[in-house]
Amino acid sequence: MRGTLRHRLAIIAASSAYVFLLFGSLDVSACSSSSNPTKIGRDFVVEVFNQRKAVVGLRIELTTDPESDDEESRTVSIVTTDASGWAKFRSVRPGLYYIGIKHPAFAHSEELQVMQYPPKGSPKKITFEWPGWKPLIAQSVSGILNGHVKTARGLGPDLNQPAYSPVGGAKLTLSNTVANDVVYSRTTQESGMFDFESVPARAYFLRIETPISNSVRWFHPNDGYVPIEVDPSAKVLNFNLFLDNAICGELGYEQRERE
Secondary structure: OEEEOOOOOOOOOOOOOEEEEEEOOOOOOOOEEEOOOEEEOOOEEEEEEEOOEEOOOOEEEEEEOOOOOOOOOOEEEEEEOOOOOEEEEOOOOOEEEEEEEOEOOEOOEEEEEEOOOOOOOOOOEEEEEOOOOOOEEEOOEEEEEEEEEOOOOOHHHHHHOOEEEEOOOOEEEEEEOOOOOEEEEEEOOOOOEEEEOOOOOOEEEEEEEOOOOOOOOEOOOOEEEEEEEEOOOOOOOOEEEEEEEOHHHOEEEEEEOOO
């Protein structure tokens, strides 16, 4: 059976100079692939951790696995993680499902085959790491946003040796990670510069929505979420972000040191 593969691809090349990640955008469901679902019983637990600490208050969604590309998934149930970071599902009807965190910044889900009598040794819990990748860390939420430019060289050279230019008019929204409530919102200047002044030190999501009015010039990644952390002791003062398209139309980004 074909299932919708909703996932995030993260490639981290860490050095003092550079970090590259491909990051899933909102409602990623463009990719389809044959699947190998996890066999599990009708009663199971989903646990969510962030660096071994329980994540409380995240909604975990169980949806049906569509039998064809024309069919849409249907929500079966939504359970919120408790003080232990657990969401408990009970007496689920046997069949194929997807289980995942119901959050616009989390595109990954796992396919399950719920069985009345699962094979011996089958898991009784599913574990998610939140938010699933390391955040970019800087002393402040400020910097420059750059985008992938279309040139006269053609598609091949533009993809193999991308050229970048500052992105003006992009909407940036800073939100708390679990609740996803908006803290601040800004628009990048024509120079691509942005600055969220006096942001308290903690983790956030930075949502980037690029303008589409000048699509002839840009390879637009539309919008997506960048996990960030404000830390006054960080080695990097601010962000120098380079946007790109990633797998299945997802948002790609790269952080570079200032030259």
